[in-house]
Amino acid sequence: MRTPARVGGTTHPHATIRDFLRARLPDRVPVDAWLDEARFVDATGTPIDQATPYTPATFIWFHKDLHPEPEIADLAVLHQDDRIVVIDKPHFLASIPRGAHVQNSALIKLRTQLDLPDLAPAHRLDRLTAGVMLFSTARRWRSAYQELFEKRLTTKTYEALAPALPELSTPTIVRSHITKRRGELQAVELPDEPPNAETLVTLVATHGDLGTYRLEPTTGRTHQLRVHLNGLGAPIIGDPLYPTVSDAPEDPTQPLRLIARTLAFTDPIDGSSRTFVSRVRFTFTDLEPTLP
Numbered sequence: 001m002r003t004p005a006r007v008g009g010t011t012h013p014h015a016t017i018r019d020f021l022r023a024r025l026p027d028r029v030p031v032d033a034w035l036d037e038a039r040f041v042d043a044t045g046t047p048i049d050q051a052t053p054y055t056p057a058t059f060i061w062f063h064k065d066l067h068p069e070p071e072i073a074d075l076a077v078l079h080q081d082d083r084i085v086v087i088d089k090p091h092f093l094a095s096i097p098r099g100a101h102v103q104n105s106a107l108i109k110l111r112t113q114l115d116l117p118d119l120a121p122a123h124r125l126d127r128l129t130a131g132v133m134l135f136s137t138a139r140r141w142r143s144a145y146q147e148l149f150e151k152r153l154t155t156k157t158y159e160a161l162a163p164a165l166p167e168l169s170t171p172t173i174v175r176s177h178i179t180k181r182r183g184e185l186q187a188v189e190l191p192d193e194p195p196n197a198e199t200l201v202t203l204v205a206t207h208g209d210l211g212t213y214r215l216e217p218t219t220g221r222t223h224q225l226r227v228h229l230n231g232l233g234a235p236i237i238g239d240p241l242y243p244t245v246s247d248a249p250e251d252p253t254q255p256l257r258l259i260a261r262t263l264a265f266t267d268p269i270d271g272s273s274r275t276f277v278s279r280v281r282f283t284f285t286d287l288e289p290t291l292p
Contacts, residue, residue: 014054021060034062072104074113078132078276083269084122084145085114085135086276091255095124095133106133123149126223128240131158131260131278144268149220154265157216158225161257161282162234164211168203174228178221186241187223189231197221199228210237212282214261225258257282 014020021031021040034040038047040062048060076088087106089095094105111119122134122145136145148154177193180186200216211234215225223242229235230242237257240246259282264275 016050017048017052017054017060018050020054072109075106075109076279077114078279080114083137083141085110085116085119085137086263087133087135088278088280089125089130089133089260090280091128091130092250092252094127095121107135110135120146122146125260128256129158129258129260130255130280132263132276133260134263134276141269148265148268152218152220153268154263155216156260156264157214157262159259159261159282160213160215160225160229161207161210161237162213162229164203164206164209165232165234166203168201168211168213168232168234171200171202174199174201174232176228176231178224178227180222185245187221187227189227197224197228199225201228201232226256 014023017040018031018035021029021035025031032050035048035050038049040048040060042048042060072093075090075093077085078088079086087110089106093109096107097105107119107121111117116137118138119135120139120142122136122142125131125133134145136142175195175198176189176191177195178187178189178197179193180188196219198218200218202214202216203211204214205212213229213234215229217224221227226236226239226242230239235242238254239256239258240248240250259278259280261278262275264273266272267274
């Protein structure tokens, strides 16, 4: 399978578009072979060949090969009606196509699984996080449900498994300034900046040295829950980024123990009260090597 991309023209002089492509694209792109295969086209869809003259400020479209992706099972649908679809997203599944995860994304899988080509996510979950995720079924509903998240009109709770800190059995508000710099894998807390992230953290059960935490964010910074628990001294089990970045390959049997457990809101169309609960459960039989 192939995916489209485009390259914009520049004002630098080139005799042919072939020359421009050879100068602009990485060496790994076989420009001459792709020209012969008519992969490059102009805005009208007309194929570009080896002799097509170069013109500045031109957009050139082409298709690049996708890496093969394994088949994934049908997704668990918690609710479906004319306006929305709610799923239980599994760990390791991207919310939307990104990078190497195109067909293996919740959006693309659901569009095919449910035959809903206009399906769109109302929000996103990190690829490593499992749990409740909401989609709108058609364009006319899209903005109404996306605004619920943009305007913070939803109530969300998450569940995490991490080292037990008894002092957190009393609900504790964690506030800090979190930022994630471009090109860096970890987000960081800046102690001298005003808080921009807030999470209510509660230890609700213990399992030996581990604890199950209820996390209630009032903001949605990148990696907020992972950063806040790590900052408290209880990094989430299975986290490949916090407290340190791991270079080990992903292990499907050792997911990040973080679940978007509940999602509640007032429906923006009919005013009804909506609440959805994830059915994903933590298991402990696979944790023997990771227990503190």
